[in-house]
Amino acid sequence: MSEKRGLRKFVFGGVLGTLGALFFDPQQGRRRRKELADRAAALFRRTGDRAERAGRGVGARVYGMAQQAQHLKEEPKDFDDVTLARKVESEIFRDADAPKGQVDVNVQDGVVQLRGEVPDQDMLDDLVEKTRRVQGVRDVESLLHLPGTPAPMHE
Known part of the structure; x- marks a missing residue:
């Protein structure tokens, strides 16, 4: 167990020493520190932009659902x-x-009158049913008839 701990300390010390040498190098250290700061700022900025964009998207979806x-x-x-x-x-x-x-x-006062001749009973029933489903129709009076039958009269 102590060997693992010693190895960890050794690796950690090596990494810390390498970073120290890179960042405190008299010739390139200042540039590396500045670059690290710029990259960190860009990372936070991009994360903020993404969060803002995601928030707008969620807000738009919630508005649409409402x-x-x-x-x-x-x-x-x-x-x-x-x-x-x-x-x-x-x-x-x-x-x-x-x-x-x-x-x-x-149409008179929201009551629809359908007049005329249709080829078969299915079409007659279909026309009356479609008329009933139209918004604003209060009632349907069907004066439709089949070929060869007399036309019904309005009451």
Whole structure:
């Protein structure tokens, strides 16, 4: 055990002596001390810059998460009838196979009327369901009908 301790002291003394010779050398010691001080200052400066950048990144992420949490649910909006009709049209006629020229959309006090002829019952049900999901629609009155069937009348 004492041999290890003696070896450690010897190595430590050798390292300390070498450092002393390097830093207190009359010709190059001043330059080496200055360079060591500059490198240490740069290390601390870079570390501070990195910490500042990381802090800004964390702050930005927290702000973004707060904004997402704040806007999780869209606030209900009151649309006028014309705007609501255009909104419904843009939703239900989005698909390429939607019967754009065969269905009319009218809105009165938030109640949407769908009029026209559609090729099959699935499309009829799909148009009514998509209309119900549009924000601002209070009710849907479907006056849609299939080919060969009479058009339902408005009550």
